[in-house]
Amino acid sequence: MRDDRTGDFGSGTAALKALANADSVVMSGAVVSPSAIAEPVAGAEADAALWDRVKRRLRTELGEDVFQSWFARVEFEGADSLSVELSVPTRFLKSWIQAHYFDKLLTLWQVECASVRRIEIIVRGAARQRQPQRAEPAAVAAPEPVQPAPTLIPAAAAAASVAAAAVPAPRADAEGPGSPVDPRLTFETFCEGAANRVAYAAARAVAETPSGRPTAYNPLYLNAGVGRGKTHLLHAIAQAARAADPARKVVYLTAEHFMFRFVASLKNQSAIAFKESLREIDLLLIDDLQFLQGKSVQQEFCHMLNALIDGARQVVVAADRPAADLETLDERVRSRLRGGVAFEIEPPDLELRRQILRSRYRAAQAQHAGVAIPDTVIEYVAQSVVSNGRDLEGALNRLVAQWQFTNQPVTMASAEITLRDLVGVREPRRVKIEDIQKVVAVHFNVSKADLLSSRRTRTIVRPRQIAMYLSKTLTPRSLPEIGRRFGGRDHTTVLHAVRKVEELMRDDRGLADEVELLKRMIDE
Numbered sequence: 475m476r477d478d479r480t481g482d483f484g485s486g487t488a489a490l491k492a493l494a495n496a497d498s499v500v501m502s503g504a505v506v507s508p509s510a511i512a513e514p515v516a517g518a519e520a521d522a523a524l525w526d527r528v529k530r531r532l533r534t535e536l537g538e539d540v541f542q543s544w545f546a547r548v549e550f551e552g553a554d555s556l557s558v559e560l561s562v563p564t565r566f567l568k569s570w571i572q573a574h575y576f577d578k579l580l581t582l583w584q585v586e587c588a589s590v591r592r593i594e595i596i597v598r599g600a601a602r603q604r605q606p607q608r609a610e611p612a613a614v615a616a617p618e619p620v621q622p623a624p625t626l627i628p629a630a631a632a633a634a635s636v637a638a639a640a641v642p643a644p645r646a647d648a649e650g651p652g653s654p655v656d657p658r659l660t661f662e663t664f665c666e667g668a669a670n671r672v673a674y675a676a677a678r679a680v681a682e683t684p685s686g687r688p689t690a691y692n693p694l695y696l697n698a699g700v701g702r703g704k705t706h707l708l709h710a711i712a713q714a715a716r717a718a719d720p721a722r723k724v725v726y727l728t729a730e731h732f733m734f735r736f737v738a739s740l741k742n743q744s745a746i747a748f749k750e751s752l753r754e755i756d757l758l759l760i761d762d763l764q765f766l767q768g769k770s771v772q773q774e775f776c777h778m779l780n781a782l783i784d785g786a787r788q789v790v791v792a793a794d795r796p797a798a799d800l801e802t803l804d805e806r807v808r809s810r811l812r813g814g815v816a817f818e819i820e821p822p823d824l825e826l827r828r829q830i831l832r833s834r835y836r837a838a839q840a841q842h843a844g845v846a847i848p849d850t851v852i853e854y855v856a857q858s859v860v861s862n863g864r865d866l867e868g869a870l871n872r873l874v875a876q877w878q879f880t881n882q883p884v885t886m887a888s889a890e891i892t893l894r895d896l897v898g899v900r901e902p903r904r905v906k907i908e909d910i911q912k913v914v915a916v917h918f919n920v921s922k923a924d925l926l927s928s929r930r931t932r933t934i935v936r937p938r939q940i941a942m943y944l945s946k947t948l949t950p951r952s953l954p955e956i957g958r959r960f961g962g963r964d965h966t967t968v969l970h971a972v973r974k975v976e977e978l979m980r981d982d983r984g985l986a987d988e989v990e991l992l993k994r995m996i997d998e
């Protein structure tokens with residue numbers, strides 16, 4: 475991807491945040507300029523210590539497995555007050571982090587150092603000396619081979635290398651507006667089962683239907699919790715559709731990438747060209763729609779959706795919840811999505827879990843001569859890792875790593891120890907801010923309108939603060955987002971409420987118990 479090579483992502487993300495909070499700021503060009511790089515504010519050691527803290531937070535938020543897969547080989551190159559430079563060994567890793575973790579990375583850096591506006595990821599082979607006045611990052615000419623990382627903690631390193639070694643270079647959508655497609659994620663490597671049969675069939679139909687004759691499912695909306703194979707299906711559609719008709723204009727785009735491209739096009743005054751390029755698409759695949767934020771971004775997205783669907787082009791959208799539950803999404807977009815057909819991918823049942831494990835094990839055997847995991851252990855994993863495809867894959871990677879680095883056969887006893895944190899994990903129920911407001915209002919005998927109002931009587935202020943505190947602790951929503959959902963308040967008001975409730979609970983056991991009770995009521 476051309477844009478993946480540039481450092482614009484960081485500034486784009488900062489711009490996205492500004493856009494999400496105040497569109498007019500971005501439109502008037504008041505976004506922090508990426509070229510405004512200040513001199514270093516702290517010594518190299520202090521910066522490296524900040525990176526250590528960011529890594530600790532990443533580990534906690536993402537879990538050890540995800541962290542090891544994507545961040546274990548990220549290295550800190552340098553920082554100044556506005557920007558941070560990280561390096562990775564492969565283009566694929568760079569694209570993946572940019573597509574999936576950019577916002578999180580920036581947010582976590584901003585927790586440590588509020589002035590950071592930009593994160594730049596470079597590929598180590600193409601690393602260059604850090605300059606005080608930054609030029610555009612060097613283009614990455616060719617994919618580098620993935621090296622195992624012997625200096626990492628053995629088991630984790632192996633998990634990372636097992637995951638990475640099977641990764642050929644991603645397809646470079648060289649000139650198009652799309653995000654990279656992972657060539658491993660095809661229909662052939664996707665396991666079909668009761669949980670995903672309908673979604674799988676619809677995905678195949680989309681890939682096989684020629685341009686200009688969209689399927690009856692337009693837009694096709696795929697909804698599923700984490701790790702159940704949405705991204706896999708979208709990548710599979712993209713690759714099968716391109717293989718069936720190389721002339722077909724197929725674009726896979728994450729919602730984050732769409733926002734980034736849109737904001738970047740506004741900044742460099744290429745918005746018209748950007749919009750036109752989107753409207754020429756035959757098949758558009760949008761991933762992680764839940765991350766689409768910002769009024770003008772959503773407006774543009776809605777225009778694009780309308781133009782494509784009305785022009786008989788096929789659109790497929792994936793998100794982690796039904797369209798009706800995408801609370802931050804503009805009602806016009808939701809209503810357009812409701813006009814299509816939605817299919818849910820359920821958690822994998824035992825048979826599907828077995829299939830996914832067997833197929834991953836075959837791939838590992840092809841790659842690591844001599845790897846041996848007994849059938850009983852595979853069955854144990856299928857029976858006990860029940861959450862999703864990603865955890866199943868992670869479990870198998872860990873077992874391969876265990877075999878690789880200990881030189882001992884994998885046994886049931888050793889597998890139980892290696893996988894103990896994955897066993898029996900189920901997806902937590904998703905809590906909505908609306909549910910919290912409802913439960914809190916009933917409990918304190920106030921109305922929801924009171925909670926959202928500007929009234930400042932004590933009987934309303936305290937429930938409102940508790941509802942904000944619960945929204946912060948029980949949902950992944952950001953402070954500005956919570957502020958918006960509570961009658962358009964500023965994020966500092968939400969932060970104050972969260973701190974106030976924490977402080978009160980420390981001194982008042984009764985209040986702490988009441989909040990605990992509310993949590994249980996919300997969770998029911």
Ligand SMILES: Nc1ncnc2c1ncn2[C@@H]1O[C@H](COP(=O)(O)OP(=O)(O)OP(=O)(O)O)[C@@H](O)[C@H]1O
Pocket residue numbers: 659663664665666670698699700701702703704705706707794830862863864865867
């Ligand atoms: N039915 C399946 N067959 C084969 N692999 C699967 C299946 N379901 C999930 N996986 C694998 O599990 C991993 C996670 O899947 P994927 O990234 O597609 O999930 P997702 O639904 O997009 O999750 P998220 O919302 O977290 O991005 C991928 O490596 C994918 O290949």
